[in-house]
Amino acid sequence: NYFLLLLNNCLVSSCPSGCQSHGLTLLRDLTTQATFDIKRCDLHRLEEGPPLRAELTRDQGLQYYRTMQTVRRMELKADQLYKQKIIRGFCHLYDGQEACAVGIEAAITPSDHLITAYRAHAYTYTRGVSVKEILAELTGRKGGVAKGKGGSMHMYAPHFYGGNGIVGAQGQIFESYNMAALWKLPCIFICENNKYGMGTSVERAAACTDYYKRGDYIPGIRVDGMDVLCVREAAKFAADHCRSGKGPIIMELQTYRYHGHSMSDPGVSYRTREEIQEVRSKSDPISLLKERMLANNMASAEEFKVIDIAIRKEVEDAAQFATSDPEPPLDELCNHIFKSSPPLEVRGTNPWAKLQSLS
Amino acid sequence: MAASLNCFLRTGKNAVSALRRRGIHRSAPAAVQVTVRDALTQAMDEELERDERVFLLGEEVAQYDGAYKVSRGLWKKYGDQRIIDTPISEMGFTGIAVGAAMAGLRPICEFMTFNFSMQAIDQVINSAAKTCYMSAGLQSVPIVFRGPNGSSAGVAAQHSQCFAAWYAHCPGLKVVSPWNSEDARGLLKAAIRDDNPVVFLENELMYGVAFEMSEESQSKDFTVPIGKAKVERQGNHATLVSHSRYVGHCLDAAAVLAKEGIECEVINLRTIRPMDVESIETSVMKTNHLVTVEGGWPQFGVGAEICARIMEGPAFNYLDAPATRVTGVDIPMPYAKILEDNSVPQIKDIIFSVKKTLNV
Numbered sequence: 116n117y118f119l120l121l122l123n124n125c126l127v128s129s130c131p132s133g134c135q136s137h138g139l140t141l142l143r144d145l146t147t148q149a150t151f152d153i154k155r156c157d158l159h160r161l162e163e164g165p166p167l168r169a170e171l172t173r174d175q176g177l178q179y180y181r182t183m184q185t186v187r188r189m190e191l192k193a194d195q196l197y198k199q200k201i202i203r204g205f206c207h208l209y210d211g212q213e214a215c216a217v218g219i220e221a222a223i224t225p226s227d228h229l230i231t232a233y234r235a236h237a238y239t240y241t242r243g244v245s246v247k248e249i250l251a252e253l254t255g256r257k258g259g260v261a262k263g264k265g266g267s268m269h270m271y272a273p274h275f276y277g278g279n280g281i282v283g284a285q286g287q288i289f290e291s292y293n294m295a296a297l298w299k300l301p302c303i304f305i306c307e308n309n310k311y312g313m314g315t316s317v318e319r320a321a322a323c324t325d326y327y328k329r330g331d332y333i334p335g336i337r338v339d340g341m342d343v344l345c346v347r348e349a350a351k352f353a354a355d356h357c358r359s360g361k362g363p364i365i366m367e368l369q370t371y372r373y374h375g376h377s378m379s380d381p382g383v384s385y386r387t388r389e390e391i392q393e394v395r396s397k398s399d400p401i402s403l404l405k406e407r408m409l410a411n412n413m414a415s416a417e418e419f420k421v422i423d424i425a426i427r428k429e430v431e432d433a434a435q436f437a438t439s440d441p442e443p444p445l446d447e448l449c450n451h452i453f454k455s456s457p458p459l460e461v462r463g464t465n466p467w468a469k470l471q472s473l474s
Numbered sequence: 475m476a477a478s479l480n481c482f483l484r485t486g487k488n489a490v491s492a493l494r495r496r497g498i499h500r501s502a503p504a505a506v507q508v509t510v511r512d513a514l515t516q517a518m519d520e521e522l523e524r525d526e527r528v529f530l531l532g533e534e535v536a537q538y539d540g541a542y543k544v545s546r547g548l549w550k551k552y553g554d555q556r557i558i559d560t561p562i563s564e565m566g567f568t569g570i571a572v573g574a575a576m577a578g579l580r581p582i583c584e585f586m587t588f589n590f591s592m593q594a595i596d597q598v599i600n601s602a603a604k605t606c607y608m609s610a611g612l613q614s615v616p617i618v619f620r621g622p623n624g625s626s627a628g629v630a631a632q633h634s635q636c637f638a639a640w641y642a643h644c645p646g647l648k649v650v651s652p653w654n655s656e657d658a659r660g661l662l663k664a665a666i667r668d669d670n671p672v673v674f675l676e677n678e679l680m681y682g683v684a685f686e687m688s689e690e691s692q693s694k695d696f697t698v699p700i701g702k703a704k705v706e707r708q709g710n711h712a713t714l715v716s717h718s719r720y721v722g723h724c725l726d727a728a729a730v731l732a733k734e735g736i737e738c739e740v741i742n743l744r745t746i747r748p749m750d751v752e753s754i755e756t757s758v759m760k761t762n763h764l765v766t767v768e769g770g771w772p773q774f775g776v777g778a779e780i781c782a783r784i785m786e787g788p789a790f791n792y793l794d795a796p797a798t799r800v801t802g803v804d805i806p807m808p809y810a811k812i813l814e815d816n817s818v819p820q821i822k823d824i825i826f827s828v829k830k831t832l833n834v
Contacts (some may be wrong), residue, residue: 204633205628252809255628263811264810265630266625266809269632285562285566310681313533313541313562314538315533315559322562442810449804450804461805462801462803463819464820465826465827465830466798466800467826467830
């Protein structure tokens, strides 16, 4: 899966927020900032790459943890609701890939533009939509971010262009590469390489699986997509590259999805349960971050537990809303065909059914 | 006791299938229940066996057994050369398929849904449909494009479009839209044997529906002619013309109307292009009332074409009322269930429209 990230020319420098005190006695014992070694990125047409060490403040760590865990619990709740048939149609879950969305968002600003494919719930969240509005969209209720009219693959937010359902676009990628390079557009092309395109492994689908190199004349980096710090540093590096006027850059994130392609794919006919379990136990992005912080005394196990409980409640409340909110009213059926247009008459299922569309 | 009973039953079953294999006809036809999906799988299996030039390509058709399991077992039986998994590159693999057809093979090109065919539509129209004409008959393109078309359940705007009207608009294409298992089997075999590009519009919601299939329709050379509609139900008061899943809706509506003494004639188009206008005209000249039913959007649609053709022919003078089109609502498909249900023709819409047309 590819998606595209467009950056403003404005460089917005974001300083980490000052350390918040969670209780003087606690803070005194904790490390408020640490530096971690991160994996070297593979480089294509680049002399230098992202740094090999990443700084992490306690606050940042807790924020990344909170965000990733929220995405994780939200996706698992969606799984549950889908099995209960409260969510219908297509549902492509992101669990396992959390470090990608969270790491990227940590490196960009809300005024940058982001677009992705159908595995979009995490980006919808990181781009500012609440869990409540996401789950309510999945359950098709009027409180959903698209009023229940879009569904899983069609959620939007300011500077977030969805959620898109059709991805047979290998040719379009290369057209985009050409124009972005030709016109030096500040674009980061991101490939979330989770090893499988639906049921087909990358080896069976791609003549060259070094996706970060496939922009040819466009520089690229290949990143450990399971480490949120690695993703953040790489995304920062890529953003700086674009913002300094050097043109587009490709970022391949090596990641993994625990679920199948969608809820109708068990995900075990083309890969083994052992493989999935191995990734879960050795490379889970949330565990990796948590263990790092614990090992460096940046937070206590108790704190993480408190955060987990709060997130569980948030997701539970959101699910409660999503299952009790009413469906959109029927007079919403034909609205929003056009923008900024006078009311339009719309034909219903038969010539006597004259419906109305408001902008 | 149980063992001998089992043995008896097994030999009994074997005897029956042996009789069938020898083509012995019995007084009662051996009809079986076959799902639309199985009818499609069997049709492809038989055509792959019959003609080594036939092959299937598309996303997940081989090792995954098909996204909707329509090609289940085929890769295991025929292997990599005949059942080919492609990357997610519709424009690319459709072009490859068309080229293969031009070079003498007989490809079946599967679109996971016809929504994805829009990525490849230039190959379907400009490379496949128009080539026989452009070459003055020198170059033919014996290809079948197949996959699910139209709305499903909760798959939202980008995955629910009906492409019948879009493809049927184009000269050089044959466009076929089966309803039941017999249609599916016979039309797919006919499409594969046809030397022209055929767009074969399946329906995801029909895949799991079982229909009784006659013994005759299970024969390996059973085909349904392309370009011929079928009267599924006879009636004198109104003609209902439909295709694909909505044929079933029409029959259900007709059953309800029959209780009120209104007898509908239900025509299953089977083929959209070339359309069997004559069958519709014959019916309209009998019933004097026409209602078309389709899942697609109203503007420039299948129903619109039927109405225009009726006006241009002898049946117009037999109409006692303007023809009525029952169609999908003229909006992108919403996701929420209540909105989706109200975006497509329901049985009550058909009943209502028949009564309005009959002015009762």
